[in-house]
Amino acid sequence: MSIIEVNHVTKEYKLGQIHSLKTTALNQWRRLTGQPVEERAPFKALDDVNFSIEAGEVVGIIGHNGAGKSTILKLLANISKPSSGSISVKGKVAPLIEVGAGLIGDLTGRENIYLNGAILGISKAEITRKFDEIVAFAELEEFIDTPIKRYSSGMQVRLGFSIATSVESDILIVDEVLAVGDLAFQRKCFDRMEDLIKRQGKTVLLVSHNIRQVQRLCSRVIMLDHGRINLDGTPQAVCDSFYEQSDEKIKASTVLAPTRTDTSGELELMELYFLDHDDQRTDRLSYNHDCVVHFRIRALQRLDEVTFGFGFHTTDFLYLTTHNSEEQLHISHLPPGEHEIVCKIARLPLLPGVYSLRFGVTAGQAAGGIFYGENLKHFQVVGDVPITVREGFFALDAHWLLEGREVAEIPAISPNTCHICNAVHNRSIFEEK
Numbered sequence: 001m002s003i004i005e006v007n008h009v010t011k012e013y014k015l016g017q018i019h020s021l022k023t024t025a026l027n028q029w030r031r032l033t034g035q036p037v038e039e040r041a042p043f044k045a046l047d048d049v050n051f052s053i054e055a056g057e058v059v060g061i062i063g064h065n066g067a068g069k070s071t072i073l074k075l076l077a078n079i080s081k082p083s084s085g086s087i088s089v090k091g092k093v094a095p096l097i098e099v100g101a102g103l104i105g106d107l108t109g110r111e112n113i114y115l116n117g118a119i120l121g122i123s124k125a126e127i128t129r130k131f132d133e134i135v136a137f138a139e140l141e142e143f144i145d146t147p148i149k150r151y152s153s154g155m156q157v158r159l160g161f162s163i164a165t166s167v168e169s170d171i172l173i174v175d176e177v178l179a180v181g182d183l184a185f186q187r188k189c190f191d192r193m194e195d196l197i198k199r200q201g202k203t204v205l206l207v208s209h210n211i212r213q214v215q216r217l218c219s220r221v222i223m224l225d226h227g228r229i230n231l232d233g234t235p236q237a238v239c240d241s242f243y244e245q246s247d248e249k250i251k252a253s254t255v256l257a258p259t260r261t262d263t264s265g266e267l268e269l270m271e272l273y274f275l276d277h278d279d280q281r282t283d284r285l286s287y288n289h290d291c292v293v294h295f296r297i298r299a300l301q302r303l304d305e306v307t308f309g310f311g312f313h314t315t316d317f318l319y320l321t322t323h324n325s326e327e328q329l330h331i332s333h334l335p336p337g338e339h340e341i342v343c344k345i346a347r348l349p350l351l352p353g354v355y356s357l358r359f360g361v362t363a364g365q366a367a368g369g370i371f372y373g374e375n376l377k378h379f380q381v382v383g384d385v386p387i388t389v390r391e392g393f394f395a396l397d398a399h400w401l402l403e404g405r406e407v408a409e410i411p412a413i414s415p416n417t418c419h420i421c422n423a424v425h426n427r428s429i430f431e432e433k
């Protein structure tokens with residue numbers, strides 16, 4: 001029997017109720033002035049959702065903003081009820097869903113720990129036994145007798161996470177809240193979650209926009225799309241598909257993507273484009289094929305000792321690599337006017353996805369450079385990647401050897417002639433004799 005079962009669950013909200021004050025005032029005004037009052041149809045945050053989870057599974061829930069991720073967690077934590085369908089949860093749930101949820105502002109950290117324990121059905125004796133550990137993990141020793149309303153949101157999350165993960169429970173439900181803490185604390189939470197999962201075999205449901213984190217922690221991932229389950233499968237398959245869909249969305253909106261440039265006024269970037277391996281202008285480059293980046297610039301004055309550089313970054317500004325002309329192209333001076341600079345890239349090693357380009361120019365002694373721009377041009381890398389390459393942004397050109405030889409060259413069974421009976425045995429039989 002599954003530990004969690006979600007059967008045909010639909011959750012409806014009335015859209016107008018989200019901004020209730022504003023909507024009420026607006027409707028009142030319309031009634032007074034004889035205008036039709038806007039009545040909106042109920043909106044389905046979840047639409048006929050079905051899944052079950054076995055004990056010990058670690059399930060990530062991903063999807064775009066408003067896909068229904070938090071709504072599912074709230075239903076499972078019994079914070080809200082489905083409009084139709086049924087949910088069965090067997091076991092004690094420790095939810096960590098909203099910053100400050102379950103904490104009472106006027107009570108101190110100490111009082112909140114006991115209160116939360118009671119809500120989770122934990123005895124006072126157990127809480128007393130775990131108290132120091134909870135406070136130490138949350139790093140709140142100094143503030144434990146301060147009312148929670150004086151805590152920052154990060155401090156509240158630390159306390160909430162520490163309580164939820166210290167008490168005995170069967171199912172841990174964690175929403176995006178972890179992103180609120182500082183990086184060092186996020187790391188600590190991540191390590192604790194790994195420990196709960198790997199050593200204690202706890203059932204965990206995790207909502208996160210941090211797909212890499214989901215991929216690392218989870219054994220299964222559910223992707224939601226407009227309140228429906230779009231995919232349910234292995235982290236690799238579901239996260240890959242999510243990346244592909246996000247890349248497509250980004251690609252579709254890239255024309256309007258803002259560029260970021262900073263120039264001293266000595267140089268202008270006139271044009272920037274790629275040529276593919278067939279010398280065609282394109283924004284679609286092929287993985288593992290040669291390509292060329294063209295930069296057309298205008299020097300507004302004579303420039304001395306010029307170096308060009310460019311790099312690739314992801315659409316969320318993770319810098320991947322840079323290359324500069326310093327060692328290959330010594331430009332002692334560049335006269336005013338237009339110039340064309342070309343950089344040839346051999347066997348583009350970027351894995352399929354959407355990326356963007358940055359470009360910079362330094363001249364003379366100017367420490368900060370005379371031109372720098374990023375997000376200048378989006379491009380897509382397409383192509384088939386060998387199954388040896390699984391994740392990340394680059395494919396290494398690498399080869400495996402077994403005892404100094406390419407594995408493929410060694411026959412599965414190596415025949416040897418037996419010196420006793422003259423028959424051909426495979427190597428292991430021969431060696432045993």
Ligand SMILES: Nc1ncnc2c1ncn2[C@@H]1O[C@H](COP(=O)(O)OP(=O)(O)OP(=O)(O)O)[C@@H](O)[C@H]1O
Pocket residue numbers: 013014015017018045063064065066067068069070071072
């Ligand atoms: N209390 C509510 N009243 C009305 N609508 C709501 C309420 N809670 C959520 N919704 C709506 O339901 C939809 C799903 O919301 P939910 O918070 O589950 O999305 P999510 O996938 O967690 O999004 P995000 O990634 O932005 O946190 C959204 O359109 C949201 O506006």
